Amino acid sequence: MPYRPRIGRSSTDAAGELASARYLMTGLAYGLPILFILLPLALFLLQSFFYVENGQIIQTITVRNYVRFFADPIFVPVFVRTCLLCLGVAVITVVLGYPVAYLLASLEGRLKYTMTLVFVIPLLMSYIIKIYAIRSLLGSNGFLNRILTTLGLIDQPLTFLIFNLQAVMLTLSVILLPFAILPIFVALEKIPRNILEASADLGASSWQSFRDVILPLSLQGIAIGASFTFVLALGDFVTPQMVGGQSGFTFGRIIYSQFGLAFNWPFGSALSVLMLIVVLVVIIWTGRIVRPRYQP
């Protein structure tokens, strides 16, 4: 076949167009994340080193906010208590979430697909409504008490369920459960079926297979689920406000109030930075677990 010349634009003008388009795209691409994520974070960090005097933010570098956190006897205990509470949330969600994830992983086909959907969809349901509903469920006039009274199990409505730290922990656990179920489910799914067959073939009982093969291999999922719920619980300031009452004061609420009534942005920023450090530690530590030595 004879060689036919190409139809098309000449190389020079096409190349020029391409170059300027490339630069534009590069600029845009870098622009958004840097401008709206990196820069605010930097400013935020900077803010933590300023201080407030007479209701004005003085923009001079100082570490007094951090000193205050450690020196003032209020803050550290609340911080520790909040961390413990969130740890509790992580534990509850994982302990309840693992069996659910295991059940889902053991299902097949249509049923598995549907049931997984059922347990994951609540993630997309209204956050505020969930809190409100739980509050009304747990309150003295709430649904739970009504049912228990009607059933004759109690005489007086239970008051310890609401407006305290336990209520915060319970509420957060319910809200964050799907965040624990999902990673564990994914980790279980990843376990190659032939390993389980090999285990059975070698004579292990169900329990042994579970303990020695499945559990270690699903550890990643547990770690991710736990750290995810921990981090989300730590930063939550709405739930404690709605169901925590007076005694349920968490670190998140303290931070939030610095940006509200207390109007001490620099101090609030410093507290947030401290919280962020804990979060980063958790994330890095999880990263270590999630990449065990034996996996490529």
Add this chain to the structure above:
Amino acid sequence: MIPLPRVVTAGLVLIAGFVFLLLYGPLFVAIFFSFFRLERNEVQWDSFSFSAYEALTHNRGILDALMNTLVVGGSAVALSLVFGTLLAFRYHARRSTANELLQLIIFLPFLMPPIITGLSLLIFFRQTDVDRSLLTVVIGHTVFVLALVYRTVLARLQALSRSLAEASLDLGASHFQTFVYVLLPNLATALVSAAILAFALSFDETLITLLVTGTKSTLPMRLWAMMRLGFTPDINALVTLLLAGSTVLSLLALQFVRLPKPR
């Protein structure tokens, strides 16, 4: 998985059932009370009606908030789709430390507690003298869902054979033609599912919005305000509708993930 003894399976089902109640209990309560009235803490079992839904259509405040939520959601989705795709392509085109760092920055708002993202934006807006408004909310949401869109598109991009783009260029297409004729069609399902999920996330976003919102605001803000004052019956109706909407939306999104590649 491994075959389990009946007892254990029964136990698992029991726990799963309990979790199901935990997750859906509060929601069923809301749905229930959208149809039935509560008078002096006594359920009026004969009061089944759609009146709450009807009242909803008259509640200007709620409807405005709903409109705002849709606008914010749509904008955030549009922005995150464009930038998420651009950034995914950048990352995929070349391995470099700059790109790795950029990826980390993109993931930050998703990994960190929303309170941090919200606060940092709050401070940023103050320093740059930008008034809080729907625009700041849009920015907050975009930054948050960007990671999701980015991840989804990147995963799809990496799954596509590298030789598809090379083949297109080899046959004489320009980079733009390659993007339009070859890459975009194969990314379509990923984009749609990411968009739907991003919209759902934006719709319900509370923590960041609380911090960067102005006076006009989204539905979660409105609900938050109403929490203190007390709910009107039409709220339950709204909640039920929202739940129905979210369910449909998420089913839709997952359909796109499930759907096999074109033929």
Add this chain to the structure above:
Amino acid sequence: MRGPTKTLLELKDVHKSYGDVPVLSQINLAIREGEFMTVLGPSGSGKTTILRLIGGFTELTTGAILLDGADISSMPINRRPFNTVFQDYALFPHMTVAGNVGYGLKVRGVSKPEIRDRVRRSLALVQLEGFADRYPSQLSGGQQQRVALARALICDPRLILLDEPLGALDAELRRQMQRFLKRLQREIQTTFLFVTHDQEEAVTMADRICVMNTGRIVQVGSPQEVYYRPLSEYVARFFGDNNLIEAVLKARNGVRRYLETPAGTFVCATKEGSPASSRPDGLPAKLIVRPEAIHLNRPDSALVNRLAVRVEEINFVGPTSQVMVRALNHSPTTLMIKLPSRAGGMPVTVGTETEIGWSDEECHIVLA
């Protein structure tokens, strides 16, 4: 043998490194217009890199790629008048067969009716008429491969690059495709550059073979040349079974060269001016003789190279049988002889002591 002679594409002093790691060194290759050239080598030899350099998918580190004498090293992929058949076919999953094949024309703005027409002809050329509306996922591996081929052909490229396209096919289909590609190339007279690691495939299809080893070209020649007159031990061992005997160069007699080996003195015809004929005595070398060139059991007296041996092993390999023999004169020399198999049995049995012989024209000298 009359063959293509005009140079289409030339790689000149091409080097390619990834960072500090050299992948190609001193590549000088001239591809002739209208020929079927195969680039042959094991994985890691750099053969795919050469293809990717020519196609424009990778940039060379130093050197030049000349098309009709002009350097195209910096020309982007979509401007080069070459088309590639990828190893994984790279068919667009979201387009029909017709869509795939017509793509190159579509992006060039060719009119729809003309595209339809040319697609039809292209599909006919690869024997896939009627498949126009199918999707790639509905096709078998062999069919997908032919679609990839049609897609590359339709644009009338000056050179078609094929990156181990037959690797994923089963043996029978491979052979069919090899014959098909060879016929096709002869018919349309487009230059083909075919990359493979399979020496049999290369020998079957190529007009010329470019043999590669760890980033360098070790020999370029027709299949007969690389088979019968390898320039190095590597090439000698690459194609089929071969016998290599340690030797030392000895006296010359016209174009004949004498060699001293542990098994005795042998003589080999050499080419005028080749290292084998011009290098001085005493240099180490290898005497190469193909198993099928050795005559067993009462060889003709005209065969000057003779050796007394004992038969050690006989292996039946279908159409041929391999006979392993060992020299009787206490040297460690063992040779393989290939004979056509006989249903009635071989002329020798294990343990037989007999004589073998081969002509001085049928062996070759390679310098160590």
